[in-house]
Amino acid sequence: MLKQRQDGEVQPGINWGPFTMRIPFVHMRFSLPDMLQGFAVAGATGLALVPYFMALLGLSFEEAVVMAMFHSLLISFSWMLFGDPYAPGWLTPAIPFVVAFITAPAYLGDHASQFQAMTALSLNFAAVLVFLGVTGLGAKLIQIVPNVFKGGIILGAAIAAFMRVTKDGDAANVFQSAPIAGTIGVVVCLLFAFSKPLQAIALRNQVLAKILGFGLLPGFIIAGTVGYFTGEFEYNIRWEILNVGDAAVSLWAKASPFMIGWPPIETFIASFPLALITYILFFGDVVTGNEMIEHAQKARTDEKLEINSSRAHMATGIRNALMGIIAPFFSTQGVLWTGIQVILLKRWADSKGKLNSIFDSIGSFYLFGLPILFVLLPLVTLLEPLLPVALAVTLILTAFACATLALSLVDDATERGAMVITAMAFSLFEPWLGLLIGIITIAGLCGIRVFMPKARETNQTE
DSSP, X not given: OOOOOOTTBOOOOEEETTEEEOOBTTTBOOOHHHHHHIIIIXXXXXXXXXXXXXXXXXXXXXXXXHHHHHHHHHHHHHHHTSOOOSOOOOOGGGHHHHHHHHTSTTXXXXXXXXXXXXXXXXXXXXXXXXXXXXXXXXXXXXXXXXXXXXXXXXXXXXXXXXXXXXXXXXXXXXXXXXXXXXHHHHHHHHHHHHOHHHHHHXXXXXXXXXXXXXXXXXXXXXXXXXXXXXXXXXOOOOOOBOOHHHHHHHXXXXXXXXXXXXXXXXXXXXXXXXXXXXXXXXXXXHHHHHHHHHHHHTTOTTBOOOOOHHHHHHHHHHHHHHHHHHSOXXXXXXXXXXXXXXXXXXXXXXXXXXXXXXXXXXXXXXXXXXXXXXXXXHHHHHHGGGHHXXXXXXXXXXXXXXXXXXXXXXXXXXXXXXXXXXXXXXXXXXXXXXXXXXXXXXXXXXXXXXXXXXXXXXXXXX
């Protein structure tokens, strides 16, 4: 029986410690539009790293798909077992750093050492997150950050996303790999998600309203169809069911530290700086997710979305620790999938009376944590050509949403200028250097008082 929520309260669940577990069909309802979006978008994107697993780590196709399936299952723990109101995803900007780390001469060609390095990275990152979550230091850090710096981080994510989707040779550059189908797919998804004229027409046209209700799915269907007829997409369907048991056993033998041995202390030490750099990315995602939720919350007073940064730290830390011993590939367990968070929050905010809870939307998008998609190879191979479209769409939606959110955080012209410089630093340089440049820029242009919460409160009341 579905649990009912009191008006203005948090969606019911089972509390355990600082976390809240929500059971599908008990604490969350089924949403068909979000489920169909999840099949197309989450399915195609979740398979994006399969070529990396095969080329870099020596896994077979079946083992690589099972690894992606484990990652997807762990990602679902974020909202299902821990109660975070975020659409979780990868810490995508960290992936190039991770690939560079495991292809260094010390690890290149030695797959066991590469997996040990991934385990060390995951456990180091988990330790940092759990420590900051348990002590509450992570939440305090997020609270004291001024809006101008938050805006710089969020706008930096927007610029980085746009730069990646237009970069030559990148898997996300669908304009290069499939210019006709990719462009049409991206444009349709962007219009359906944000176009005010279309939304105004949908108020008078029920057919269009139902189409827009399916979010990104129509764009993917159109792109896939156009790509087939233009020859840009080739579908090689495998009519098989994945033998999960055999693939999981062989993956465990190749990757788990219980089988190949635990990383030596030297690997833990060497990987720790990258774990700290990744925390800056995590911090930025938490800031972005919180601001998005607070912005959307104004439209839905019937459901309170509980933001708890300490919980997000601990939950992501636990997921990284589990990933590091089951299917180690670092940075696949982040707190936020920005582009999808935008879509799901917008649908929730616009669907009062139709969509009961944000968890209905998130749960359905992630197929209630059931990774059945990865078992059905006909679906896996059907979605494979759409991977560039999925990456491009999520990155462009991320860029658009982050830019609009960042620009709304500050009103002062000097702060906006400092925010843009900070954003450029975050998008062009390594995270630690972007952090340093941002702090110096904001302190120099806006004054050191913006980093002092009491001083900011005094200025706001004057």
